[in-house]
Amino acid sequence: MSTESSKLAFDDGWQYAPAPESTDHVSIDDQYGLFIGNEFVEPESGRYFDTINPATEEQLASIADASEADVDRAVRAARKAYSDAWSKLKAAERGKYIFRIARILQERAREFSVIESLDGGKPIRDSRDIDIPLAAAHFFYYAGWADKLAYAFPGRNPVALGVAGQVIPWNFPLLMAAWKIAPALACGNTVVLKPAETTPLTAMKLAEVIRDADLPPGVVNIVTGAGDTGAAIVNHPDIDKIAFTGSTEVGRIIQRAIAGSGKKYTLELGGKAANIIFADAAIDQAVEGIVNGIFFNQGHVCCAGSRLFVQESVADEVIAKLKDRMETLIVGDPLDKNTDIGAINSARQLETIESYLKVGREEGAEMHQSSCDVPDTGYWCRPTIFTGVSQSNRIVQEEIFGPVLAIQTFRTLEEGLDKVNNTPYGLSGGVWTDKGAKIFRMTRKIRAGVVWANTFNKFDPTSPFGGYKESGVGREGGLHGLDAYLKLEA
Amino acid sequence: MAGSKSRMPVAKTYKIYIGGKFPRTESGRYFTIDGGDGSVIANICRGSRKDFRNAVVAARKAFPGWSGTSAYLRGQILYRIAEMLEGRAEQFVAELVLQGVSKRRARKEVDVSIDRLIYYAGWSDKYQQIFSAVNPVSSPHFNFSMLEPTGVVSVLAPDDSGLLGFVSNIAPVIVGGNTTVVLASEQRPLCAVSFAEVLHASDVPAGVVNVLTGYREELTGQFASHMDVNAVVYCDAEADDAADIQVRAADNLKRVVDRVGTDWSSENAQNPYRIKDTQEIKTTWHPIGS
Structure with a gap:
C-alpha cells in the first residue's frame, strides 16, 4: 500500500472556527x-x-x-x-x-x-x-x-x-x-x-x-x-x-x-506502557488507537501508551500515517470543543517533558513534532514522536508523562513480547492484530494489570485498574x- | 550406637535445593543441628546471599514454564507431592522427632501437611473461577479480570514448624503458578531439605521451588530486597522484622505478605485467599463490533 495515496489532504481548506465552552455559569471563589x-x-x-x-x-x-x-x-x-x-x-x-x-x-x-x-x-x-x-x-x-x-x-x-x-x-x-x-x-x-x-x-x-x-x-x-x-x-x-x-x-x-x-x-x-502493532492489524484503526494512547490528556496518563512497537513490514506505513495524523491534532485552548490536546498541567511538568525531548535527541533518536502553532502564554507541548530509539534509551525506559511517543520495530512475536515486557513497570499494554488467537497469546503474556486489545485507554467503574x-x-x-x-x- | 549393629548406617548429607539440583552452599559454610544431648544430628548448609541470588535466577527461569502449565496439571503435581510425602511419612516423623517434636505431634504435623497439599491441589482449577470477573462496562467492550501469578516469590518459612509451616506456605504460592525461593526453618531445617527430595520426585519442574537453609538474620534482608523477586512472604513476628522487610521490599514495590500469628495446624491456615495473596489481577478489554 502506498502511503502517499492513502494520505488524506488535511492541510488545505479545513479550518475549524473557535467553539469555546462558556464559563459564565461557573462560580469559583477567590x-x-x-x-x-x-x-x-x-x-x-x-x-x-x-x-x-x-x-x-x-x-x-x-x-x-x-x-x-x-x-x-x-x-x-x-x-x-x-x-x-x-x-x-x-x-x-x-x-x-x-x-x-x-x-x-x-x-x-x-x-x-x-x-x-x-x-x-x-x-x-x-x-x-x-x-x-x-x-x-x-x-x-x-x-x-x-x-x-x-x-x-x-x-x-x-x-x-x-x-x-x-x-x-x-x-x-x-x-x-x-x-x-x-x-x-x-x-x-x-x-x-x-x-x-x-x-x-x-x-x-x-x-x-x-x-x-x-x-x-x-x-x-x-x-x-x-x-x-x-x-x-x-x-x-x-x-x-x-x-x-x-x-x-x-x-x-x-x-x-x-x-x-x-x-x-x-x-x-507510574507506567511505560507499550502498544504493539502486528502486520495483520487494521492499520488505520491502530493508528487512531496509538494517537489516543499517547496524546489523550496531553500524555498525562499513567497508563499512556508511550512506547510503540511496530512489526517491521508495516513500520514505514504506520509511522507515515502517525505523522500525518499527528499533524491534524488541534493543540490549544482547553475550553475549545475542537481541541485535541490542551495545556500541559504546570510549568514544572513542561520543564520535565522538555528535558526528555532534549535527552531523546542527545541519545541519538530522531524527533518529529507536529508543525502546529501553540499559544504564546500558557504551557504547551506539540505532539512528538521519536524514531530510531533503542531499548536502553531513557525516553524508552522512563516515564515522561507528556505527549511523547517512542517508536521501535520488531520482527517476531517473541521479540516483540520481550521488548514490551522489558521494563520495570507493568501498568498497561495494547495489542493490535486481527488474529484472535494472537490477541489472547499476547494479552496473557504481557505483564501488566490492564491490557487493551484493538482499543486503548478505556476506563469503567466496573473494571479493575492497577499495576x-x-x-x-x-x-x-x-x-x-x-x-x-x-x-x-x- | 552404630557399634552394636552389624553394619554402619549411612548418614544423610543435608544440602540445599536450587534449580532442581542439590548443591552444597557455594560459601562452604555450615551450622550444626544438635540432638540436645551434645550429639550432632546433621551439619546444615549455611546458605549465602550468593546462593539466594542463584536460586532467584533458577526461579525466574522456571517461571514462564510453570505459570504456563495448565491448572489441571498443577493440581495433579501438587497431589503427587502429597502422594510422595505420604509414602515417606515415617521419615518425616522421625526427622521431626530428632528435632525435638514429640512423636504424637510429629505424626499429626506430617498428616496435616499431606492434607494441606491435597487441599491446595484441589484449588488449582477453582480459585480462578472464584476470583475472576466479567465486568459489565458501559461501552461496547468485552471486559474481564482474572488472576495471574505475581512471579518469583521469596518465602521466609516459619521457624517453629519445620514441615507444616513450610508446606503451608509454598503450596498456595506454587499452585497459583508462581515460582519460589524458600528459607527453611533455622532451628528445624531437616524436613525442608527432605521435602525438597519429595518435590524432586513429584514432577515439579526444576526451579519452581528452591530451598535454602541458613541463618535467618543473615538472609532475610536479601529475601526482602532482591530486585527480581516480586513478592515476599514472612511468618514470624520476632525472627522477621516486619518493618525492615517492608522498607527493603519497597525498592521494587514488592508485594509483602504477612503470615504472622498463623496457627499452622488450624483449618484457618488454609484458604483460597492465601493463593490470591500472590496473584495479580489482569483486566483485558476488547471491542465488540463488526
Whole structure:
C-alpha cells in the first residue's frame, strides 16, 4: 500500500472556527479553606497558595496550605465521624448517601467539566465526556456495593478499616477523587483526601457536593497542600489505610514510610506502557488507537501508551500515517470543543517533558513534532514522536508523562513480547492484530494489570485498574477494588 | 550406637535445593543441628546471599514454564507431592522427632501437611473461577479480570514448624503458578531439605521451588530486597522484622505478605485467599463490533 495515496489532504481548506465552552455559569471563589467536618475552615498557618490556569497562567483561586496540625484536625474529624456516625449507619443507608453524591455530580456535570479544564488544562471534550461522567459513574457503582460486600468475599466477613488517607494526582483530578472516595465510603470507611496542588478546584467543588448531600460531618475531609501535606497524611498514626496515585518514586517512599505501622496500602504508580502493532492489524484503526494512547490528556496518563512497537513490514506505513495524523491534532485552548490536546498541567511538568525531548535527541533518536502553532502564554507541548530509539534509551525506559511517543520495530512475536515486557513497570499494554488467537497469546503474556486489545485507554467503574511490578500494589475499580478498603475476617 | 549393629548406617548429607539440583552452599559454610544431648544430628548448609541470588535466577527461569502449565496439571503435581510425602511419612516423623517434636505431634504435623497439599491441589482449577470477573462496562467492550501469578516469590518459612509451616506456605504460592525461593526453618531445617527430595520426585519442574537453609538474620534482608523477586512472604513476628522487610521490599514495590500469628495446624491456615495473596489481577478489554 502506498502511503502517499492513502494520505488524506488535511492541510488545505479545513479550518475549524473557535467553539469555546462558556464559563459564565461557573462560580469559583477567590479563596478556598480546608474542608473538615463539612465546613470550609482556615488553615492553622493562615498560608494560601495559588492555583492557576495552565492555558493562560492566570490565577484562578487561592487555596489553603494544610500543615501537619491541619491534617491532624482532619483525621480527628474523620475518626470521630467513623466511630460516632458512619460505622453505626445501616449499610444500605450508607449506600444512599453515595448514590446522592453521584446524582448531584451528574446535575452539576457541566460546571465541573469547565472547572476541570480551567484548572488542569485538559480539553473540555475530555472533561465533559470522560472525567466527569466517569467520576459520577464511580460513585453510582460503589454506592450499590455498600450493602452487598459479603457477596464479594465468599467465606469471609468483610469489615471496614477505619480512616483512609488518600493522596491523588493532577492528571484526572475529580476522577481520581471519585476512584478513591467512592469505594472507601462504600466499604464503611471515612476519608481524608488530598488533591494535587496544581488541580485542587474540582475537589473543593466536590466538597460542596458532599456538604450538600448532607453526609455526616467528617465522613469526607479534603485538605489541600503539596508534598508536606501528603507526608502528614501518610505518617499520621491514626490513619488505617493509605491510598496513593502518583509517581513510582513517591510510591516507594510511602511504602517505606508506613513500614511496620500496620497501615494497609494501595499504590497506583507510574507506567511505560507499550502498544504493539502486528502486520495483520487494521492499520488505520491502530493508528487512531496509538494517537489516543499517547496524546489523550496531553500524555498525562499513567497508563499512556508511550512506547510503540511496530512489526517491521508495516513500520514505514504506520509511522507515515502517525505523522500525518499527528499533524491534524488541534493543540490549544482547553475550553475549545475542537481541541485535541490542551495545556500541559504546570510549568514544572513542561520543564520535565522538555528535558526528555532534549535527552531523546542527545541519545541519538530522531524527533518529529507536529508543525502546529501553540499559544504564546500558557504551557504547551506539540505532539512528538521519536524514531530510531533503542531499548536502553531513557525516553524508552522512563516515564515522561507528556505527549511523547517512542517508536521501535520488531520482527517476531517473541521479540516483540520481550521488548514490551522489558521494563520495570507493568501498568498497561495494547495489542493490535486481527488474529484472535494472537490477541489472547499476547494479552496473557504481557505483564501488566490492564491490557487493551484493538482499543486503548478505556476506563469503567466496573473494571479493575492497577499495576504489576513497579507500577503499584492493589487494584482500584470493580469488585476487585473493594479489597483495598476492607479487612477480611475469617 | 552404630557399634552394636552389624553394619554402619549411612548418614544423610543435608544440602540445599536450587534449580532442581542439590548443591552444597557455594560459601562452604555450615551450622550444626544438635540432638540436645551434645550429639550432632546433621551439619546444615549455611546458605549465602550468593546462593539466594542463584536460586532467584533458577526461579525466574522456571517461571514462564510453570505459570504456563495448565491448572489441571498443577493440581495433579501438587497431589503427587502429597502422594510422595505420604509414602515417606515415617521419615518425616522421625526427622521431626530428632528435632525435638514429640512423636504424637510429629505424626499429626506430617498428616496435616499431606492434607494441606491435597487441599491446595484441589484449588488449582477453582480459585480462578472464584476470583475472576466479567465486568459489565458501559461501552461496547468485552471486559474481564482474572488472576495471574505475581512471579518469583521469596518465602521466609516459619521457624517453629519445620514441615507444616513450610508446606503451608509454598503450596498456595506454587499452585497459583508462581515460582519460589524458600528459607527453611533455622532451628528445624531437616524436613525442608527432605521435602525438597519429595518435590524432586513429584514432577515439579526444576526451579519452581528452591530451598535454602541458613541463618535467618543473615538472609532475610536479601529475601526482602532482591530486585527480581516480586513478592515476599514472612511468618514470624520476632525472627522477621516486619518493618525492615517492608522498607527493603519497597525498592521494587514488592508485594509483602504477612503470615504472622498463623496457627499452622488450624483449618484457618488454609484458604483460597492465601493463593490470591500472590496473584495479580489482569483486566483485558476488547471491542465488540463488526
